[in-house]
Amino acid sequence: MRTFLAVAEAMSFRGAAEKLHIAQPALSRQIAQLEESIGCELFDRSKRRIQLTRAGQYLYQALPKALDLLYDKLELTYKVAMGQHVKLRFGYSSAAMSSFLPGILKTLHETISGCEFSFSENTSDELIGDVIAGRLDAAFILYRPDNPLLQTIPIKADRTGLILPEHHPLARKKIVALKNLREETLILFPRKTNPVMYDEIIFYCKQAGFSPHAIIETAPRSTAIGLVAAGQGIATIADSLKHTCVRGTTYRPLQKPAPMINYSCIVRKDTAGVWLDHLVDYINEHLFDDKV
Numbered sequence: 001m002r003t004f005l006a007v008a009e010a011m012s013f014r015g016a017a018e019k020l021h022i023a024q025p026a027l028s029r030q031i032a033q034l035e036e037s038i039g040c041e042l043f044d045r046s047k048r049r050i051q052l053t054r055a056g057q058y059l060y061q062a063l064p065k066a067l068d069l070l071y072d073k074l075e076l077t078y079k080v081a082m083g084q085h086v087k088l089r090f091g092y093s094s095a096a097m098s099s100f101l102p103g104i105l106k107t108l109h110e111t112i113s114g115c116e117f118s119f120s121e122n123t124s125d126e127l128i129g130d131v132i133a134g135r136l137d138a139a140f141i142l143y144r145p146d147n148p149l150l151q152t153i154p155i156k157a158d159r160t161g162l163i164l165p166e167h168h169p170l171a172r173k174k175i176v177a178l179k180n181l182r183e184e185t186l187i188l189f190p191r192k193t194n195p196v197m198y199d200e201i202i203f204y205c206k207q208a209g210f211s212p213h214a215i216i217e218t219a220p221r222s223t224a225i226g227l228v229a230a231g232q233g234i235a236t237i238a239d240s241l242k243h244t245c246v247r248g249t250t251y252r253p254l255q256k257p258a259p260m261i262n263y264s265c266i267v268r269k270d271t272a273g274v275w276l277d278h279l280v281d282y283i284n285e286h287l288f289d290d291k292v
Helices: 002-010 013-020 024-036 054-081 099-109 124-132 195-207 221-229 239-244 274-286
Strands: 087-092 118-123 138-141 150-154 160-167 185-188 212-216 233-240 249-253 263-268
Touching: 002 013, 002 054, 013 024, 087 099, 087 274, 099 274, 124 138, 124 150, 124 195, 124 263, 150 195, 150 233, 150 274, 160 221, 160 239, 185 195, 185 233, 221 233, 221 239, 221 249, 239 263, 263 274
Parallel strands: 087 118, 087 138, 185 212
Antiparallel strands: 138 263, 150 263, 160 233, 160 249
16 A cells, blocks of 8 residues: 555556565566455556546555554554453443542542543443443442452442431431431332342341331432422432531431442452552542451
């Protein structure tokens, strides 16, 4: 292709051969091989001075940009091999993105030259399946699965609190015990989105001596908060997300013992790379859960 460009610029096989410092027969063979591979003639050789055919004119105009793109991709290929560039496919729960995940992304972007991301928001169980199937490089979920195909990296747990209607009697308390919710309607996420955490909340209610009076299952979190503001019940929420309360609602922590949100990062056990080393280092330094 470089030989073709040289001939097209010089409009002379001899002149192009001299410029490229190769023998003219070798140059002619390269052009013939290129024309054979494409399936058409690029030069009109019927006249004393060669000319580009219509196909040759098109290739002459298109080829420089194509070669620049090819060189860029080859350089990028080398950087990938050297761990200098990587495109990461991350999955996450909304709670992870609203709390610790932005810090991880910022660190990886600053640490790894040319780091790019694509994202997928989903339920914890769906994200686990996507990581196992290789559709995601890593996922940040709300519990710690025990799966032989996965490496689970614990992230510091978050306590669970309550979003109450602003003028609810329990809003007068600084901290609320689960037993105080005996007669309340709980607004929870659908169980299928995170059955482990859902069942843990119900378990702690039973430990406090009751089963929920009524449960409303809804998603996303903003809808649950809106229902609280409308006086339809009390919602659970991670302590780190208490800033998402809207007008007409207020946050109160739950008195221990209470359910915890056990965040984790999951990758396939056969996953390796510089990016994973940086990710683990960041979690161990800033998000390590010493209670695991």
